[in-house]
Amino acid sequence: MATLALTILSAKPTKAGKYPVFIRISVKNDKEYIKTEYQLDDACQWYEGKVVARNDATMINKRLLFELKKYKDRLQYIDNYEYYSAKQLKAILTQQDKAAPDVRTFNEFMRQRIKEKKEEGKESHAKMLEDTMKVFEAAEGDVPMVLMNHITIEHFDRWMKIHGHTDGGRQIRLSQIKARVNEAIKLGLIRCDKHPFAYTKIPTPEPRELDIPVEAVRKIISTDVSYSRQLDLAKDMFLLSFYLGGMNFADLIQIDFSEKEISYVRQKSSEHKKKNRQITISICPEAATILNKYVKNGYIKFDYKYTVGNLQRYINKCLKLLAKELNIKGSLTYYSARKTFAQFAAEIGIPYPIIEYCLGHSIKTGITINSYVRVKQYQADAAIRRVIDYVNDPEVFKPFIEMRNQMQMMMM
Structure with missing residues (x-):
């Protein structure tokens, strides 16, 4: 049975004398550690799995619990995870972080794609994605991955209709959002029983008569x-x-x-x-x-x-x-x-x-x-x-x- 818990290694401070907080993966007598972004000035600031004796202890504890929950949720989606070693589980649990580091909201995930397009020299595509992001943020704000569901997508489409977006405009925005949603699902960043677009039909506008006689x-x-x-x-x-x-x-x-x-x-x-x-x-x-x-x-x-x-x-x-x-x-x-x-x-x-x-x-x-x-x-x-x-x-x-x-x- 695999378990996850927060810990520090009091016997192994860094060269700077700091004590990083880890998420410990325990499988029988086997252990591996996932390093978080938080570290303590003294081992005494850690007591019974929590940060203590710091002005920012409450904030850090909340964020650490969020990190722990994230990995626990991922663990539940691994079939027969009890048969893996601690090292194997660490590789599986951290794979998403390597594919999309520092992504907490869907907006950040979209901005990552825009950055990639610019680096590839595809400025035109990047500009289209930026325009879609402006519309999406005007309607929904900054959306955490956990809220990127069919309710959010339905509201976004309804918002565009109310604000006068054409079928062609809605088609472009929804198609670009859907493509990125599918990537997030593939990477395991979005977990859902129903696809976010399950109840939203992407419109097909009438073809524009741009040809001339x-x-x-x-x-x-x-x-x-x-x-x-x-x-x-x-x-x-x-x-x-x-x-x-x-x-x-x-x-x-x-x-x-x-x-x-x-x-x-x-x-x-x-x-x-x-x-x-x-x-x-x-x-x-x-x-x-x-x-x-x-x-x-x-x-x-x-x-x-x-x-x-x-x-x-x-x-x-x-x-x-x-x-x-x-x-x-x-x-x-x-x-x-x-x-x-x-x-x-x-x-x-x-x-x-x-x-x-x-x-x-x-x-x-x-x-x-x-x-x-x-x-x-x-x-x-x-x-x-x-x-x-x-x-x-x-x-x-x-x-x-x-x-x-x-x-x-x-x-x-």
């Missing part, structure tokens, strides 16, 4: 806006993304364009636990013409002293000006190029796996055929060429699109 893309291509630096930048960045299969801005600025083809892994995909998906495509002539204006030593360079995030915001601002100048209805952003490419590809019958390859999405391997067949570069190149041809001469594709639509209606 083929006539609008043709207008962007054909209109000379060289008289305005802002409009020229907006036109080039929209078309460059479109001609490169809907490439994200974060990827665009980090790719080496010194060769006639490019290979890269979407930065967003690198966050996934599954194997990263590499995209290889040729640079079409239309894209090469634009790249010649911006590429220096293989990489795109802008004559702006903006951060990456601010530069993308500036480009989106310029795209709004372009939409107004060309009388393009709806929302025109850098992301519109990606959405528009995907929409056109689907309309002209490009198989979905090839579209997903161009976009850098992971293929669903749960479908048997996708475990055997993989998309190749020449297929992606052909798909991009076909989408560009569709924009250049949509009338040629019109009979095919109409016939395809009729066949799809017949299959319903």
